[in-house]
Amino acid sequence: MRETLRDAMRALGQLLVAFGLGLVSLMFLPLVLFTVIFTLIVVGAGVLPESVLLLRRFAGVKRRWVGEWTGEAVPEAYEPLVGELRERVRIALEDPGTLRDLRWVAVQFLYGTGAWCLGMPLAVVGVLVDGALYAVGRRPAVLPLLTRLVDHDAALARRLLSPAPGRRLAERVAELTVTRAEAVAAHGAELRRIERDLHDGTQARLVSLSMRIGLARRAYDDDPVRGRALLDDAQDQVEAALGELRHVVRGIHPPILTDRGLVGAVRALAAASGLQVVVEVTGGEDGPRAPAAVEAAAYFVVAEALTNAAKHSGAERATVELARGPGVLRVGVRDEGRGGADEGGGTGLLGIRRRIAALDGTVRVSSPVGGPTVVDVEIPNP
Structure with missing residues (x-):
């Protein structure tokens, strides 16, 4: 029973939040009307993008709330409001997210207010009824309904605020296109680095090594001491070349x-x-x-x-x-x-x-x- 009460109180708190968001949603209705009127008479066209940004932030609050309640984030997809005023107004009007958020505002006012008005008496009745059921060894039957109300609110908000599958797919394709381009660029830069390391380091040492071995072979018959010194030097060149090769390989896969x-x-x-x-x-x-x-x-x-x-x-x-x-x-x-x-x-x-x-x-x-x-x-x- 204690756990049921704790869950019910948590759900009641979330219903209070939903009610508060519903009241704020009511405030958006005159704001939308004000924005539409001023946009139509052109004088206040600059109000529209700012109002849409405010609407996006408000919807973002609900997305975070749903994510915290359900443990699964609600994705968002908006066109960036950038550019000149005319371009920003066009984007604000044509972005499907604007209509989606406005639809959610209207539903949130109705559902949030209704859920709170139902949840308060339900909580009072639940404490009495479920307390009596608990006393006779029966499972609570009323208080769990509060959690269901919140679950329905979260599911409704997710359905209204989530972008259309086609939009999410298009964004994912665009993201993967950018990722692929960056990966190709990084791969090309890495190949150039390896080529530079081999050309400037290992290849130069191998050329020097070949020359020293040739000098040592020519000098060995006439001057064995000098030939041996050249071979010792060639041995050092081999070790240095191997070290540089290990460095190059380490950069590819340690x-x-x-x-x-x-x-x-x-x-x-x-x-x-x-x-x-x-x-x-x-x-x-x-x-x-x-x-x-x-x-x-x-x-x-x-x-x-x-x-x-x-x-x-x-x-x-x-x-x-x-x-x-x-x-x-x-x-x-x-x-x-x-x-x-x-x-x-x-x-x-x-x-x-x-x-x-x-x-x-x-x-x-x-x-x-x-x-x-x-x-x-x-x-x-x-």
């Missing part, structure tokens, strides 16, 4: 990932970062490994974030979190430095975004002035 797995590789990064780094792992280390591309992306995220922290943040400590959930790998890097990281100030964070976008993942960066800087990444892990 061998330590193959040898130790993601957790071991990240711990090696932490140990070599120069910071006091704590690595926290959830989701088990003994399960099946993620695909190589997912592990490599997560590894490079940690490497870049720790490098940035060591170079720019002034931090002494950092935390790396690795978490495997159903179908997703989460990576979080937090440093206690000065913050203020600017994604437009370099290629590090942009490179992270492009690498993760290629795998259809998400990146969130929080770096207020004064710190901390937090990089959170989610990568699909089939």
Whole structure:
């Protein structure tokens, strides 16, 4: 019974919120009328885009509320209100989201007010009736209806505020088009980097090595000492070339990932970062490994974030979190430095975004002035 009462009180609170939103919805009716009249006489055309923005924020409050109640976010899809006044007015009038939000405002006023007027007496009757039922060992029958009222309100709002499937599909196609273009650009830049590293480093050393071996072969019969010195020098060139090749290969797919797995590789990064780094792992280390591309992306995220922290943040400590959930790998890097990281100030964070976008993942960066800087990444892990 105690749990039933707690759920009922929570539902009653949500009904009060719905009632409040209904009253605010009523305020939007004169605002809409005012906006339409002033737009028709042109004098107040500039009011329309601002009114639509206010309407979007109001609908956003309901979306967040529904997401918190149901545990599933309500998607939104709006055309950006940008450009000259005439363009903004056109977008505000033609955007299907405007009509969708207005329809929800009207329904919210009716349902929110009605649900509250029904919910209050229902709560009073429920306490009395369900208290009596509980006394005789029966299950509560009235108070759970409050939760159903809120569930219906959330379902109705989701149906009214969610964009049409075709719109969501079009946005997803556009998003994937941008992601593909960024992935192709990042791939091209990576190929050019590898080509440059091979041309300027390894290839130059191999050419020098070939020349020294040729000189050593010609000098060996006449001057064995000089020939041996040239061969020793060639040996040094071989070792240097191998080191540069390892560096290039490490940039493509770090061998330590193959040898130790993601957790071991990240711990090696932490140990070599120069910071006091704590690595926290959830989701088990003994399960099946993620695909190589997912592990490599997560590894490079940690490497870049720790490098940035060591170079720019002034931090002494950092935390790396690795978490495997159903179908997703989460990576979080937090440093206690000065913050203020600017994604437009370099290629590090942009490179992270492009690498993760290629795998259809998400990146969130929080770096207020004064710190901390937090990089959170989610990568699909089939």
